Amino acid sequence: MFQSFDSTSDPSQAEPRIERLRALIAETGIDALLVPHSDEYQSEYLPRSAERLAWLTGFTGSAGVALVLRERAVLFVDGRYTLQSREQTDPGLFEIDSLIENPPHEWLKTNGSKSMRLGFDPWLHTIEDIRTIRKAVEKAGVELVPLERNLIDAIWDDRPAPPAEPVRIHPLKFAGEPAEEKLKRLSGKLADDHIDHTVLTNAASLAWAFNIRGGDVAHTPLTLGFAVLSAGGKPKLFLDSRKLQGEAETYLRELADLHAPDELEPMLASLAKGRKIGLDHGLAAERLRLLVEESGGTVAEFADPTTLPRATKNETELKGARAAHLRDGAALARFLAWVDAQEPERLDEITVVKQLEEFRRRAGEEAQMPLRDISFDTISGAGPNGAIVHYRVTRKTNRRLASGELLLVDSGAQFEDGTTDVTRTVALGTPTGEMRSRFTLVLKGMMAISMLRFPPGTRGMDIDALARVNLWKAGLDYGHGTGHGVGSYLGVHEGPQRIAKTGKEKLLTGMILSNEPGYYRQGHYGIRIENLIVVSPPEPIPGGDIDMHGFETLTLVPIDRRLIDPALLSPEEREWLNAYHRRVFEEISPLVDGETVGWLEKATAPI
């Protein structure tokens, strides 16, 4: 099993830890400390050795920061985690505040005192973060103090060792472009922009640039490490040598000079002197900025040069994505057929997760393309749990399925040829009219994005509302973006592309995105329908003036017909839905057993 169902958190452990931390804070000569959910690579998913916030507070969410003062401590989380953070932490120790409306730097404006010294580990905050915090708290007289050592690590006795999983070469047949060529292009980009050196700090950037994958964090095949790229000369790669075995070492030694991670700082210091070092202010650690400036170098704002080429998948990556989605579609068909064949009351959320992972594993084995991981912890939300957008089932919260309820399952796979992410909402027994009408409104939004044609230059923010207008008309909405970028056997969340109010990036040919509107009725049920889509090249439209992009749908999984109210569909929507289901049947039925084919035939019948 790639997924575990433990509740890892124990609020009672925090007290002695906070006590020891406060002693150390006093000893260090600071008044307060920031403890973010972050590592030196600014990863979304952290290795256990970097779960400092969870270790200190008990809170295990994927975003948050604690501010520990001499007498108070505040945990800042976003709306997704308000409830969870209260359950996981000791209310006698931690106040909870909003990471969005009142983040630490805002909180300090009113609660900070003159000449307060606020310590932070400059490895765990980006340059931009620190600039924002500094700008806000300076007015209140608070001084930001970068610390030389991490104070949590100093008191975390049984801290796990940092991960050192082996690096694997990501073969050309999946990557589509040799690392030599990518690195040459990147080097040329630096030269064009008059940047002498840049540091790749993002593990996905490293993976893409060198065509490598690893196993240092859960659910994303990343190797944690750094690279220094230069306008002239060979790249330098800073990786734990235990990760480099045989073939991978030989391969990387041809591409780069190999160094141990602790050589990064002295190396960068010596490279930086009198040079212009490009750093991505939203990705690179403040520590790197300090180091470059202390060493007599100049820091230039320089967007991670791998971001856009990584986001716009090449033909090989797209071919891989299509193959991965066929395989995943077969697994999902078996899974949905299996759910339909059970009495709901005999199932619970965890059984559902286990069974789905098993079907994915089998689909991988049959195709000789093993399931490397799930792409994130499966969200299996029955009834009211479906309304918790980022629900993760544990043995404590595990809920029995029930007839008359909805089951929301959001899950994905990591195959070597592609990353998948799919949500389906299933009716158990007979759904209510309200469930059907709302499901249909969500579906209409999903289809509006799927059918869209749009001119070059369109940004994700320009089209987000298209998925919502039908819900808005009914007085409904959903509190998350419509879609996020997805990597190619990389992160299931990948920027910069997104379909959301904040999606400033233009949608470019080859970008893979999710398309996942939803509706959540608190305490009752959740609905989400998610396909992955890829931006297709601009193509002429007969009689038109402008070549228009469109979206190709990658995900091939039936949408529950029992939840669709055909009266609410336009002829065009009905046509799209029936064509989609026809395609699902044609492409998936050859891949599944006879029983599943029978189920699939019904599940994809025209409406």
Next chain:
Amino acid sequence: MFQSFDSTSDPSQAEPRIERLRALIAETGIDALLVPHSDEYQSEYLPRSAERLAWLTGFTGSAGVALVLRERAVLFVDGRYTLQSREQTDPGLFEIDSLIENPPHEWLKTNGSKSMRLGFDPWLHTIEDIRTIRKAVEKAGVELVPLERNLIDAIWDDRPAPPAEPVRIHPLKFAGEPAEEKLKRLSGKLADDHIDHTVLTNAASLAWAFNIRGGDVAHTPLTLGFAVLSAGGKPKLFLDSRKLQGEAETYLRELADLHAPDELEPMLASLAKGRKIGLDHGLAAERLRLLVEESGGTVAEFADPTTLPRATKNETELKGARAAHLRDGAALARFLAWVDAQEPERLDEITVVKQLEEFRRRAGEEAQMPLRDISFDTISGAGPNGAIVHYRVTRKTNRRLASGELLLVDSGAQFEDGTTDVTRTVALGTPTGEMRSRFTLVLKGMMAISMLRFPPGTRGMDIDALARVNLWKAGLDYGHGTGHGVGSYLGVHEGPQRIAKTGKEKLLTGMILSNEPGYYRQGHYGIRIENLIVVSPPEPIPGGDIDMHGFETLTLVPIDRRLIDPALLSPEEREWLNAYHRRVFEEISPLVDGETVGWLEKATAPI
């Protein structure tokens, strides 16, 4: 007539003027001069005395800037004016470049030389403009030199006197809130934000805050002047005393201390010392910033505090807007009936403009609410001229109407109770199938906005694409925003609200906006359909979770049924259109003569 049809421009006048200017540039010790289309109030429409760019170059467009160097001169205009600027200027004197893609500060990055001294009149540029220019050109070694006097004025012998039209009181029955109360609220806002004083520089802000109107610029009832508002104490108003006659002077003297315009600088200098002066960096002249800082004051970034209250109309203003639109609808019905009754070949674009203004004047007289002005020069574009988005007919360009062509008329009125802005596209004779299908696609976009419900917090940029998706599907689009804000007997273009890719502002209850998608086939025809709409308060929707805003349509003018292809409409769209036309008939037919009622009945018959 409020509109003139002269071509005011003569390219041959520029040569001696440029020659004299270059002499003065040399004498002043600078190498180059910026000549923007702007005045010290940063007005959109300039009084003749501030038309320096037109005087120097011959170019009469509403946006642009000239950069005059010793040996070269470049005129920067946006895409709307590329053609017009070439026709109006001497190509031997002026190169034309793009104000959007290569504005002066970008141009100077490549063409500026080290230690070049670039002069500018700090009254004619906002603080933000200068910051942008400085940031860009500093790297090229160019030095920005604010000049003490305007060099154009120094050589413009027959420069018209600045306007001094009388100030009129805008009565409470139209304004809805006494100026005393507005000024008290504004003063409170300054106090809350710890600002000692602010300068209102925008003429619309002045008009709104003091409930006054004037006649200093064409088509917008503005009085040019400044006000200083303070956290404590009476406002100070800086107005040419010739504008203040009888009642208006008594009225204003109660609200403010009255000063001559040339007292502003010494007064601000003495107020500023040791104080915090709030300036809107996007509206206030750089001169004011320099003055405050030279006088020992601190400049704080402070958004013009009248902007949002002015944009969100109160109930009285909305009542006025509805009345103005009824009156305007009656004028438009007569006008459209008249067009239909003529043989197209007997009309030309100018006749159309004159006749429309005449109908508006009559409608005003009948309602005893005289037409104060047109709200902008009517765009009357026949055939291919309709495809020129900002077309203004002159005797030179005037085109005869022709059967089989389209006529696009975009026009508006200034009544004391409200400002209107409406576009209708009319079929002359029998339209082609292409014209009809494209008109219908544009109409679908217009209706999508009209029918929209949306949650609080939605910005204009979130909904712009809703007006475009049907065009996109056909490979078509239009190159302008979907809607702009409209004032209340003020500017027909009023920020900050807009429905466009750049519309960052939230749509708030009471904001009036235009809703005007279009389609332009260069060299053939133009289509635009424009209604004004107002954001209605959030209201519950049966069965919904969230109270939703909507739009109330103000404009009441038939949409040409001959151009609508009913096969392209959804049932919902057809229903909206028929209900709209029913409303137009019910509300307008009592206001027009029998003949027009007959026409109206046919023009609003259900589809």
